[in-house]
Amino acid sequence: MKPLRAFPLPLNVGTDICQISRVYGILKTPRATRFVNRILAHEERPRFGALASALPLMPKPESLRARGDDGGHHHEALSARDPDGWKAAAFLAGRFAAKEAAIKAHTHRQLTFHDVVIERRAVAAVARTETLGSGPPVARIRAADGAGEDESAMVSISHDGDYATAVCLAHDPSVTGE
Template sequence: MANCGSIPMGLGHDICHIPRIYRILTSKRGPRFIERVLTETERRKPRPTSIFEVVFAHQGKIASQSEGTTSSATSRDPRFWKAAEYLAGRFAAKEAAIKAFPHHRLNFENIQIVSNPGILRSAKMNVAEGPKHEANPEFGSSPQLLNNSGPPTAVIRIEGTSQILSAALSISHDGDYASAVCMYLPVSAATTTKC
C-alpha cells in the first residue's frame, strides 16, 4: 500500500509566450515548426487545418522575398494570432506531458492531444496499461479518440513498446501566454492509496 506522502503520480507544467510562436509562424520556419509540434494526425484534423491555412499560404510570399526583408505579417494579424495561440497551447501541453513522464524519453511525436470527455472512462481502457486501440500508424483509430469535443487529454505512445498511456490536461490562454498542466495518476495508485 502506498504512503500518503509518496503518491506515484506524474505532474508537469509549461508556459509558452505566444508572441514567440507568432514570430516563428510568420517566418520561413512556420510550416516546419507546425510539423515539429503536431503529429500528422493532429495536423489533419479540421480545426488545425483551417487555422494553419494562413501560415502555409504565407509561406509562398516569404519564399519570394529576398533574405533579410521584413515579413508582411509583422503587425498582429488576427489570423496568425489565432494560429499562434492554438500552437502555443499545444506546445505547452506537450512540454507539460514530457515533464509529467520524466522516466520516459518522450518527444512531441510520441504525444497526441485529443479532445474527448469519455476517453478516460472508456470501457476498453485501463489507464495503467493505456487504451486498447485499433491499428493506426500513430495512436489508434478508436472512435473515442476521433471525437473532437471535450477536455484535452494527452495520449502518449511509449517509444520502443506497444504501451499507450493517457493523462489529463488543462490548457489555458491569458494575454500573451499559453499555459498547460498535465497530470498522470495510474489506476493502481488511485485505488490503493489510503490516507
C-alpha cells in the same frame, strides 16, 4: 524535524508556459512549416491546418523585423491586425505548452513531441470514436516500442493575453514498480 513521508500516489505533474507572440513570429518565417511539423504529430496537423489555412506563412512584416523582436509587448495589436494568424499561433502555443508539460510529467520516459498527441476527449453527445471531439483535452502518450497500449494523461490548457500555459497530471509506474 520529522521525517518526510513520501507522496502516497504514483503521480507526476508537469507544467509549461509559451509566449504566443513568439510562436506567431515563427509562423511568419520560412521556418514555419518545419516548426509545425516538429511540434505536431501527423494526426494533429489537420486540425491546425484548418486554423492556419488563412494564415500566409511568409517572412515577418517589416514592422516586426525593424524592431528586432516578435512583437511580444504588442500582442493586442497583433491579434487585432491578424485575428486568424493569432488564433493559429495561440492554438500551436497551447499544444506546445501541453506537450512540454506532458514530457515533464513523464520523467520515467524519454518522450518527444511526436510521442505526445493532444486530443479532445469525446463528450456524451459526440461519438466515442471521435478523438478530436469537443470535450476537454487529454494527452495520448504513445506506447514505447513493443509495449502495450497507449496511455492517457490529464491535461489543462489555458490562454491569457500573450501566454498559453498547460499542466499535465500523469501516472508514474516507476513509483509503484509496475
